[in-house]
Amino acid sequence: MVKGNKETTDAPRIRPVPAVSRAIAILRLLGKTRIPMGVNAIAHALNIVPSTCLHILRALTEEKLISFDSTSKHYRLGAGMLTLARSAIESNVFPVLVQPALDRLSTQWGVTAIGVDASDPDQMVVVALSRSNLPFRLHVDVGSVFPSLLSATGRLVAAFGDQPESELKKRFQKLRWDKPLDYKIWQKEVEFAKKNRYSIDKNTYIAGITIVAVPVLTPNGKITHTIVCASLMDALNKSQLVKLTNEMQAQAHKVADHLFT
Template sequence: METPERHMKRVPAVTRAIAILRYLGKRKEPLGVNQLARDLELIPSTCLHILRTLVEEELVAFDPETKLYSLDAGILTLAHNVMRQNSFGDIVQPALNQLSERYGVTAIGVRVSGMRHMVVVAVSHMELPFRLHISVGSRFPALISATGRCFAAFGSHNWDDLSARFQSLKWERAPSLEEWRHEVERTRETGYAIDNGNYIRGITIVSVPVLDSRDEMSHAVVVVGVAEQVKDDGMKKMIEEMRDIAGNISWKLGGKGEIPSLSSERKTAEA
């Protein structure tokens, strides 16, 4: 089955405008047109035309004295509208707070954005000696880590597309394609995925998919913790709670609220 992404044609001006907005959002200080063009490998005149349009739309601010550009308040309006419409974030936040406090982990709500990225839309940090750099708006490759296994297991993409995308992923300790495919199949049977230090050494990541009305993954409930925190004796209980949360959210968002039973994992182990 071919995915819609394979037929999409990018609009260069739009792609460049988005690149400019994202880059300005990452930088702490305003930038001039020449530096923006150089850093983003754009023709300066093209970059200038796009910046002027973004200024007119109040997405970018221009200081006539310094000749520098920065994000403007219009971005906040867009972000506010997205957050207001993000019912998943509102629904999942209390559950994330509970998971974080009960198990001493960072709990995350993720929205899948096609085959390219997953986006963090809600997060609850536990007070720890260190803090993982995860915040609302953070983006990660769609197939990376435990959540990527869930996406591959509960999506409509074929293995050729998944394999090609998998080859471009950057892990600290990458599984082989054969290992990863086996883990994806297991995720389809059990309804959850675990990454034990593949993505980030010493970090355990557990993910449970939130399925839509077509039984495809639209969001995920994720916990992240130091490997020593996520002990085997508490892992099963935490996963069962995450599955309950994901199933309840799926139902509230119009899905069936069903995820493969943990009993299937026991059957797999017995076979």
């Protein structure tokens, strides 16, 4: 675009495609509820005109992404989603690279060890997981999705991401914690994470739980993933936490070397 004598370039605008957005919303709803739903229930939940909803459901059924029970007249996710999920996993080498490290960490330290994809500025996704044989179990599964700035990983996303402070504050205010943090305190913890390349959430996101996270960084310092370990708050003393963090950082460096070299 030319304005006066100065040439400028506008960023391309992303135009919404309602049918696509609604189809994705339907898939997410069925995945979240995990129970079959009828067309009217789906349309009401997503504020879609029932006739429009039905057309989208039929298209998704044709593509095997959802399945239809002719007896109950209900829809659920279909086998085609498994194919897509398998392809996504196979094309993402991080879970394969990090899984042995997670298994070692969980066995040695009695923690739940987690591999997290933190590349999306809006959300983080659990892509790998290893649980210890101890009674402690964190309620998280592969595929679990959380706001990007939550817990220990969130501090690292803020520290090594490129979101402006105004956006960080806006997103922070929407987070839910067992024991809410003041934004200024959280900012200091983000600065600590930036300097030391790890973050600890103790008794704030989940009461009684200590969560340690270290970043996996690109050569230019951009965060893509994190390695996370969670345990009962008093299960590890200060010295043990230091040793655990050092080991996690070593594993993160190894994974980064394989990912980016």
